[in-house]
Amino acid sequence: MNIPQNLKYTKTHEWIRVEDNKAIVGITDFAQHEITDIVHVELPEIGRTVKKDSPVAVIESVKSAFDIYAPVSGKVVAVNDNVLSNPELVNQSPYEQGYLFTIELSDKTELNSLLDAQAYQTIV
Amino acid sequence: MEKLLNEMSSQCKPAYSVNLDVEYDYQITENLKRNSYLGLPNIAESDLLRHFINLSRQNYALSTTFYPLGSCTMKYNPLINERIAKFNEFNAIHPYQAQETMQGILEIIYKLEKDLCEISGLDYFSVQPAAGSHGEFTGLLVISKYFKSIKQKRTRIIIPDSAHGTNPASAALAGFDIIPFKSELDGSLSIEKLKEILTPEVAAVMLTVPNTLGVFEKSVLEISKIVHDNGSLLYYDGANLNAVMGIIRPGDMGFDVMHINLHKTFSTPHGGGGPGAGPIGVKAFLEPFLPVPRVELKKSKYILNYKKSKSIGKIKSFFGNFSVLLKAYVYIKSLGSVGLKNVSEQAVLNANYMLAKLKNIIDVPAGGKCMHEFVLSPKSVLKNSVRTLDVAKRLLDYGYYAPTVYFPAIVEEAIMIEPTETESKETLDKFIEVLIKIILEESNKCPQKVKDAPVNTPVKRLNEVEAARNPILKW
Numbered sequence: 001m002n003i004p005q006n007l008k009y010t011k012t013h014e015w016i017r018v019e020d021n022k023a024i025v026g027i028t029d030f031a032q033h034e035i036t037d038i039v040h041v042e043l044p045e046i047g048r049t050v051k052k053d054s055p056v057a058v059i060e061s062v063k064s065a066f067d068i069y070a071p072v073s074g075k076v077v078a079v080n081d082n083v084l085s086n087p088e089l090v091n092q093s094p095y096e097q098g099y100l101f102t103i104e105l106s107d108k109t110e111l112n113s114l115l116d117a118q119a120y121q122t123i124v
Numbered sequence: 125m126e127k128l129l130n131e132m133s134s135q136c137k138p139a140y141s142v143n144l145d146v147e148y149d150y151q152i153t154e155n156l157k158r159n160s161y162l163g164l165p166n167i168a169e170s171d172l173l174r175h176f177i178n179l180s181r182q183n184y185a186l187s188t189t190f191y192p193l194g195s196c197t198m199k200y201n202p203l204i205n206e207r208i209a210k211f212n213e214f215n216a217i218h219p220y221q222a223q224e225t226m227q228g229i230l231e232i233i234y235k236l237e238k239d240l241c242e243i244s245g246l247d248y249f250s251v252q253p254a255a256g257s258h259g260e261f262t263g264l265l266v267i268s269k270y271f272k273s274i275k276q277k278r279t280r281i282i283i284p285d286s287a288h289g290t291n292p293a294s295a296a297l298a299g300f301d302i303i304p305f306k307s308e309l310d311g312s313l314s315i316e317k318l319k320e321i322l323t324p325e326v327a328a329v330m331l332t333v334p335n336t337l338g339v340f341e342k343s344v345l346e347i348s349k350i351v352h353d354n355g356s357l358l359y360y361d362g363a364n365l366n367a368v369m370g371i372i373r374p375g376d377m378g379f380d381v382m383h384i385n386l387h388k389t390f391s392t393p394h395g396g397g398g399p400g401a402g403p404i405g406v407k408a409f410l411e412p413f414l415p416v417p418r419v420e421l422k423k424s425k426y427i428l429n430y431k432k433s434k435s436i437g438k439i440k441s442f443f444g445n446f447s448v449l450l451k452a453y454v455y456i457k458s459l460g461s462v463g464l465k466n467v468s469e470q471a472v473l474n475a476n477y478m479l480a481k482l483k484n485i486i487d488v489p490a491g492g493k494c495m496h497e498f499v500l501s502p503k504s505v506l507k508n509s510v511r512t513l514d515v516a517k518r519l520l521d522y523g524y525y526a527p528t529v530y531f532p533a534i535v536e537e538a539i540m541i542e543p544t545e546t547e548s549k550e551t552l553d554k555f556i557e558v559l560i561k562i563i564l565e566e567s568n569k570c571p572q573k574v575k576d577a578p579v580n581t582p583v584k585r586l587n588e589v590e591a592a593r594n595p596i597l598k599w
Contacts, residue, residue, distance in 0.1 A: 039592035062588035063530045088589070
């Protein structure tokens with residue numbers, strides 16, 4: 001199972017990469033494996049304000065539909081349009097080409113509640 | 125694969141000959157005459173007959189094979205239901221007939237409602253809703269209208285993750301906000317956690333009892349108390365009523381509203397998109413809100429009452445799917461109270477027999493006892509990255525309809541089995557043997573065979589991603 005050291009994680013299997021005051025969000029390798037082949041992705045609107053732990057995106061696979069939660073609060077400033085037309089990118093490259101959206105952080109202290117790679121390893 | 129009728133058309137000879145002894149176009153003026161081809165398939169009767177018979181031979185059905193589909197309950201439909209439903213007295217009627225000429229139909233609806241009251245412990249039933257989910261929706265509209273009538277603003281519905289999958293959709297459609305409620309590892313609900321989310325905005329808590337893990341909620345009476353102390357109502361999703369008929373009654377446990385999926389408990393046909401029936405039952409204080417028309421008995425005559433000022437209104441044309449209601453009524457009357465109780469006992473016994481034989485081999489997250497269905501999690505015993513989906517596909521090769529997989533979503537690699545009451549020990553033993561063989565032996569020794577399955581079916585493994593994203597449509 002691929003769990004990059006430089007990322008932060010949630011218990012609900014999202015990863016987040018912090019760059020300045022922005023957080024890039026996707027789902028983990030474990031999550032894409034459990035979700036199985038993805039057929040459809042719904043992303044939040046750019047400009048939408050999201051609250052930590054609230055559902056903001058939907059991933060649908062041949063198995064079921066899954067809510068994706070915002071790991072932090074803030075404003076959605078970018079989404080990865082590529083995964084809309086090529087949802088298999090989330091399966092093939094969950095940490096790079098298959099990222100989902102970028103949030104501008106409204107409260108940096110929320111980052112403290114996220115898991116590091118080691119802690120995430122223990123829950124999967 | 126059998127070709128479609130339109131594809132067969134060109135290969136067939138002209139399929140009809142019409143001997144006309146009247147001037148058929150006598151009154152049709154030139155400008156109204158069709159001058160293009162009608163576009164209907166051109167097929168001989170013998171080819172048409174073969175087409176449908178060949179298609180029917182590819183059916184998986186309860187009449188051809190064991191069908192252990194958990195949660196969905198593929199239950200044997202006794203032939204007497206069909207025989208009686210074919211009577212002319214039921215077929216040669218029309219819903220626009222005068223009420224006095226269809227007293228028999230109204231009597232059956234009236235008496236079925238009374239029987240459902242007796243079985244469920246609720247005070248009034250409406251058989252209008254056309255499906256279980258439609259029943260949920262109707263029940264939630266009743267709840268919504270009730271709180272409006274007493275001028276309380278309650279906008280939330282609490283739904284455990286072990287509830288039936290349609291609950292959140294029904295509640296959202298009825299205009300409520302959904303508060304998800306995480307169940308414990310064994311599928312039970314924590315009273316403490318419920319208290320935390322049970323705010324004054326909560327209109328109702330929807331419980332599926334037994335839940336989708338096949339577990340009876342032990343704290344149901346305590347839950348009932350704290351929900352009512354909060355001024356909220358308690359909704360019983362009767363999807364799994366087939367496990368408790370004649371043993372406990374939702375009304376006695378404090379439930380205010382419920383629906384019953386007639387196909388799951390009362391042996392009406394299932395699948396194919398309907399027609400179905402999902403009657404709802406309510407306690408007396410909610411009766412004014414039930415949909416119209418209500419079938420009532422006035423001066424020894426059955427009448428349809430449309431004049432109920434507080435009713436949520438009409439939710440289905442005419443008076444529900446009568447032929448389905450009739451079959452449920454026949455089932456109830458042919459089994460009687462002892463027979464119905466026996467159905468639940470046998471269903472629970474069959475499920476526990478299977479679980480007892482499987483629980484030491486495959487993980488069972490909800491423990492070693494169940495109600496009418498149970499959920500396996502074969503993750504730890506499957507080898508060579510064989511997954512539950514592969515196991516399900518491989519079962520098709522052995523001539524079985526696959527059980528429900530990946531539901532409930534709270535169990536990893538879930539396989540959900542519901543044997544129902546009518547299967548023999550021999551049938552169950554054979555299925556268990558095949559399931560163990562696939563999971564333990566084949567996933568270990570010949571994993572590719574399992575991953576390539578099915579190979580004995582009319583079509584091989586389908587590409588489900590392509591089917592969802594780029595379906596090839598024919599007509």
